[in-house]
Amino acid sequence: MARAAEAAGATVRAASRATGFDWTDRSTWERALRGADAAYLAHPVDVGAPGTAEAVGELARMAVGLGVRRLVLLSARGEDRALPTEEALRASGAEWTVVRAAWFAQNFSEGPLADELRRGELVFPAGEVAEPFVDVRDIAEVVVAAVGDGERYAGRTLTVTGPRLLTWREAVAEIAAATGRTLTYRPVPAHDYGEALVGFGVPAEEAAFLTGLFGTLLDGRNAHLEDGVRQVLGREPRDFSAFVAEEAAAGVWKA
Numbered sequence: 416m417a418r419a420a421e422a423a424g425a426t427v428r429a430a431s432r433a434t435g436f437d438w439t440d441r442s443t444w445e446r447a448l449r450g451a452d453a454a455y456l457a458h459p460v461d462v463g464a465p466g467t468a469e470a471v472g473e474l475a476r477m478a479v480g481l482g483v484r485r486l487v488l489l490s491a492r493g494e495d496r497a498l499p500t501e502e503a504l505r506a507s508g509a510e511w512t513v514v515r516a517a518w519f520a521q522n523f524s525e526g527p528l529a530d531e532l533r534r535g536e537l538v539f540p541a542g543e544v545a546e547p548f549v550d551v552r553d554i555a556e557v558v559v560a561a562v563g564d565g566e567r568y569a570g571r572t573l574t575v576t577g578p579r580l581l582t583w584r585e586a587v588a589e590i591a592a593a594t595g596r597t598l599t600y601r602p603v604p605a606h607d608y609g610e611a612l613v614g615f616g617v618p619a620e621e622a623a624f625l626t627g628l629f630g631t632l633l634d635g636r637n638a639h640l641e642d643g644v645r646q647v648l649g650r651e652p653r654d655f656s657a658f659v660a661e662e663a664a665a666g667v668w669k670a
């Protein structure tokens with residue numbers, strides 16, 4: 416995100432725990448916001464997680480009070496529980512834009528799914544549902560465009576997906592083909608996946624939230640394409656196969 420904004424000529428102040436900004440510690444917010452013209456908000460672990468709407472609303476009001484005019488929120492497509500967070504942003508008085516994203520392609524190359532793939536098997540509660548995985552670099556470019564052009568994008572909700580529907584099984588098959596490895600996909604019920612998460616040390620509350628989230632998001636409601644990337648950037652989104660080729664060449668999925 417920061418790279419895309421800098422490439423567009425913006426001066427960027429990255430805000431994460433590494434730079435002293437913490438969503439769970441309100442005393443760290445003002446330093447991150449003061450003096451900025453705009454802010455891009457991405458809340459862990461999920462935009463619809465308990466407490467997120469309150470935190471985003473409070474930070475957005477603080478931002479408006481400090482003169483940060485433009486606020487862009489990263490949200491998720493088809494997620495009912497994200498709606499109160501989006502509403503909290505709209506109610507803040509900011510010049511707002513919401514960017515609703517499909518599942519990130521990079522979920523396969525970073526974090527727990529990448530670890531599983533390195534071990535040779537992806538266990539996930541996605542059944543045979545299809546999803547248009549979106550490259551986070553496309554999300555970043557859309558956000559940068561939205562931040563930079565309030566006249567065009569203020570008050571709008573943009574929905575961004577990749578250009579092609581793929582099941583998790585097909586995604587794993589593409590990674591297997593690109594790496595030359597034997598990789599398998601094992602679909603499991605959401606409830607079983609939640610138990611596995613607890614086993615990996617994820618707090619029970621967070622695991623229960625994620626189980627419920629996957630149970631709804633992966634029911635086929637998102638198995639269609641949207642044209643947000645084309646609308647904003649005037650080009651097709653990056654394809655999953657291009658992402659896979661790059662990450663495979665970088666050795667991300669080496670055993």
Ligand SMILES: NC(=O)c1ccc[n+]([C@@H]2O[C@H](COP(=O)([O-])OP(=O)(O)OC[C@H]3O[C@@H](n4cnc5c(N)ncnc54)[C@H](OP(=O)(O)O)[C@@H]3O)[C@@H](O)[C@H]2O)c1
Nearest residue numbers: 431432433437438458459460461462490491516517518519
């Ligand atoms: N993953 C997807 O496919 C997807 C799709 C659509 C929308 N989204 C939305 O995108 C957002 C981010 O999702 P993600 O999957 O990237 O989440 P994530 O991996 O949990 O978090 C992303 C970043 O948040 C930072 N972070 C974690 N705790 C923090 C804290 N207390 N204060 C400040 N920063 C913190 C981390 O950086 P540091 O460790 O440096 O702090 C990390 O780089 C969520 O709201 C999610 O709903 C995700």
